[in-house]
Structure formats: structure tokens, C-alpha cells
Amino acid sequence: MKILLAYSSKTKNTKKVAEAIYEDIKNLGDVDLIDIKKHKKKISKEYDFYILGAWTDKTNANKNMQHFIDTQEIHNKDVAIFLTCGVPREHYHADDSINNYIEFMKERNNRIHKTFICQGKIDPKVMIVFRILTWKDPNFIHKVTPDLVEMVNESKTHPDAQDLKDAQDCFSALLKDMALEKSPLNV
Numbered sequence: 044m045k046i047l048l049a050y051s052s053k054t055k056n057t058k059k060v061a062e063a064i065y066e067d068i069k070n071l072g073d074v075d076l077i078d079i080k081k082h083k084k085k086i087s088k089e090y091d092f093y094i095l096g097a098w099t100d101k102t103n104a105n106k107n108m109q110h111f112i113d114t115q116e117i118h119n120k121d122v123a124i125f126l127t128c129g130v131p132r133e134h135y136h137a138d139d140s141i142n143n144y145i146e147f148m149k150e151r152n153n154r155i156h157k158t159f160i161c162q163g164k165i166d167p168k169v170m171i172v173f174r175i176l177t178w179k180d181p182n183f184i185h186k187v188t189p190d191l192v193e194m195v196n197e198s199k200t201h202p203d204a205q206d207l208k209d210a211q212d213c214f215s216a217l218l219k220d221m222a223l224e225k226s227p228l229n230v
């Protein structure tokens with residue numbers, strides 16, 4: 044099975060998760076790992092399955108990943124998706140983010156076989172920008188509140204070893220199920 048494992052990463056959290064997944068699944072198929080920044084044009088190779096990882100922005104996959112999905116015409120395909128986000132994975136905002144990404148993929152008639160989300164550290168430089176923007180506009184979407192500051196502190200260690208293992212287990216189990224024809228892909 045030809046698999047495209049593509050990621051969008053600004054500060055390397057999502058890259059780290061994608062590389063961990065790649066190490067675990069590279070022998071389970073013909074897997075290409077790519078950073079979408081380096082692939083602006085349509086990729087000519089056809090894939091049977093897509094694993095698409097993005098960093099979270101505005102409670103969804105970031106715009107570059109959304110643009111990539113449309114440029115590469117990942118429509119009516121079999122896919123799995125993952126996100127890294129600023130909040131702990133149990134937080135309602137993590138659910139909202141992955142649900143918005145699911146919705147985005149479904150609007151393009153994609154069939155989603157698996158989703159995964161974990162926390163990723165928020166770059167301290169981003170917090171400086173967020174503070175300035177909060178000062179300029181008290182209704183700024185990422186307004187710096189004591190809750191946000193606490194979450195940023197909590198995020199510092201992520202993605203950690205457990206996050207990487209969970210991501211590996213999640214996608215290797217999916218591909219093994221597909222090989223055993225247990226997955227809806229083969230039904």
C-alpha cells in the first residue's frame with residue numbers, strides 16, 4: 044500500500060510526531076514522509092492512503108495544511124489525521140480542533156479512518172506576540188489570560204515520550220488492521 048505521511052510544522056512539534064510515526068510504520072507499507080513546505084506543486088505519485096498531521100491554529104488544522112489538501116486534491120480519499128495543539132488532549136478545545144479538522148476533511152468527501160491529537164509546546168516567542176496583540180485588542184482570539192499562561196507552562200514538555208508512543212501505537216495498529224482487512228478501507 045502506498046502511503047503519504049505529510050506534516051505541517053512551524054516549531055517542530057508536529058514534525059517530531061510525524062517522524063516518530065514514520066519510524067514505526069515505514070515497514071508496514073511504501074511510506075513517503077514529507078514536509079508540506081517543500082511540496083508546493085501537485086505531487087504526481089498516487090497514494091492509497093494519506094496520514095496528514097498539522098499544528099492547530101484557530102481550532103483547526105492550520106491554513107497551510109488546508110491549502111495542501113486542496114492543492115494535492117486529497118478529496119474522496121482514505122485518510123487518517125492528527126494534530127498537535129497547545130492544550131492538553133483532554134481539554135474540550137482539543138476535541139473542538141480535531142472535530143473541525145474532521146469536518147474539513149468530510150466536506151471534501153474523504154473517509155477518515157483514524158484521528159490522533161496531542162499537546163505540543165507553545166513557542167515562547169509566540170507568547171510575546173500574543174501579549175502585544177492582547178494589549179492592542181482585548182478581544183484577541185488568543186487573549187493572554189492566567190489560564191492560557193498555565194497551559195503554556197504545562198505544554199513545555201510536549202510532545203513527550205508517551206505522546207510519541209501513543210501516536211506510533213495509534214497508526215501502526217490502524218495499518219496492521221488494514222493489512223488484515225479489518226479496516227473499513229477494505230470492506
Ligand SMILES: Cc1cc2nc3c(=O)[nH]c(=O)nc-3n(C[C@H](O)[C@H](O)[C@H](O)COP(=O)(O)O)c2cc1C
Pocket residue numbers: 051052053054055056057058097098099100101102103127128129130136140162163164165166169
Ligand atoms: C499563531 C499560533 C496560533 C495557535 N493557535 C492555536 C489554537 O487555536 N489552538 C491550540 O490548541 N493551539 C494553538 N497554537 C499552538 C500550536 O498549535 C502548538 O504549539 C503546536 O504544537 C505547534 O506545532 P509545531 O511545533 O509543529 O508548529 C497556536 C500556535 C501559534 C504559533
